[in-house]
Amino acid sequence: DAGVxxxxxxEVTEMGQEVTLRCKPISGHNxxxxxxxxxxxxxxxxxxxxxxxxxxxxxxxxxxxxAKMPNASFSTLKIQPSEPRDSAVYFCASSLESxxxxxxxxxxxxxx
Amino acid sequence: xxEVEQDPGPFNVPEGxxxxxxxxxxxxxxxSFFWYRQDCRKEPKLLMSVYSSGNEDGRFTAQLNRxxxxxxxxxxxxxxxxxATYLCVVKGLTNDYKLSFGAGTxxxxxx
Numbered sequence: 001d002a003g004v005x006x007x008x009x010x011e012v013t014e015m016g017q018e019v020t021l022r023c024k025p026i027s028g029h030n031x032x033x034x035x036x037x038x039x040x041x042x043x044x045x046x047x048x049x050x051x052x053x054x055x056x057x058x059x060x061x062x063x064x065x066x067a068k069m070p071n072a073s074f075s076t077l078k079i080q081p082s083e084p085r086d087s088a089v090y091f092c093a094s095s096l097e098s099x100x101x102x103x104x105x106x107x108x109x110x111x112x
Numbered sequence: 113x114x115e116v117e118q119d120p121g122p123f124n125v126p127e128g129x130x131x132x133x134x135x136x137x138x139x140x141x142x143x144s145f146f147w148y149r150q151d152c153r154k155e156p157k158l159l160m161s162v163y164s165s166g167n168e169d170g171r172f173t174a175q176l177n178r179x180x181x182x183x184x185x186x187x188x189x190x191x192x193x194x195x196a197t198y199l200c201v202v203k204g205l206t207n208d209y210k211l212s213f214g215a216g217t218x219x220x221x222x223x
Contacts, residue, residue, distance in 0.1 A: 031209060043156070043199070043213040050209070091155055100146060100201075100211065103155035 002026075004104035006092050012110045018080040021107045024073055025094030031101065034067055034077050035091040043091075049075065082111045113138050116202050118214035125190055125221055132186040133217045135200030144203035145176055145183050149196045150216065156199055159185075190221045 005024040013019050025032050034046040047057040049069045057067070064083070069075040079086055087110050095101025118135045125131045137145075145162035160167070162174040162183050173186040183202075187194055200214035 033209075042215040045210060048209055055209070100158055100203075103157070106155050108153075 004092055004094050004102055006090075006104035006107050008107060009105065010108045010110075012112065013082055015083055015111055016081045017111075018078065019082045019086075019109060019111075021077040021090050021092075021109070023075045023077070023092030023094075023104060025075070025092070026102060027073065029094035029096050029101070030072070031095045031097065032069060032075050033093040033095075033101065034075070035093065035103075036088045037091060037106075038088045046077070046090075079109075082109075084111045087111050114214075115139060115212040116200050116214035118200050118217050120215060120217060122218040122220050125219070127190060127192060127221055127223055129190050129221075130186065130188050131190055131219055131221075132184060133198070133219075134182050134184045135214050135217075136180075136182045137200075137202045137212070138181070139202070139204065139212075140178075140181060142202045142204055143208075145174075146201040146203070146211075147172075147174060147183075147185050148199040148201055148213075150199055151196050156213075159198070187219070190219075192221050192223060195219060195221045 007022045032049040037043045046059045047067045048055050052069045067077045089106045091103050091106045093101045093103045147159040148156040149159045150156040160169045162176050166175045171188045175184045197216040197218045199216045202212045
């Protein structure tokens with residue numbers, strides 16, 4: 001079991017650029033979560049997918065953020081255009097049904 | 113009021129000491145409770161679930177007090193490797209997917 005795989009591990013980009021974060025959930029898991037972690041706000045749930053369908057995107061900060069899950073083995077989180085305040089660690093987690101699940105190693109995003 | 117509140121610490125303790133800390137939650141309907149551990153620059157990992165009657169996992173003991181809406185974690189005979197941030201996590205109804213994370217309590221164990 002390779003666990004939840006996220007890429008890239010680190011991303012540094014200039015303000016205004018598009019950023020795409022990628023996640024491969026654990027095979028067989030049907031729930032996928034995107035979280036953001038900052039010192040100020042801690043861990044926040046951005047969006048939750050169940051069986052590839054977005055169920056709750058109320059945590060997505062604004063229209064600049066979008067997430068897709070085209071199939072059971074891949075999800076993306078896109079920020080366009082990026083801003084310095086988007087700098088954070090973005091975690092993807094997957095689980096089977098409503099269990100607690102497992103986190104990926106995260107993507108550390110810095111927007112300058 | 114935040115859903116889950118924790119004392120951020122840090123708790124600095126010598127090896128072999130016992131350290132304990134609490135977390136409070138605001139939603140009385142919460143059903144499931146967990147402690148996660150997060151090492152510096154790593155992802156959170158499930159440490160243990162917290163059961164109503166309290167439970168132990170080796171040197172770790174978790175307690176739940178529903179009346180006062182708090183959860184505790186106690187670490188006995190602390191090791192250097194216990195140094196981490198401990199996140200209190202609360203979940204609503206049984207089928208509820210949403211986990212509410214506390215900001216974490218930092219524990220540093222010194223030699």
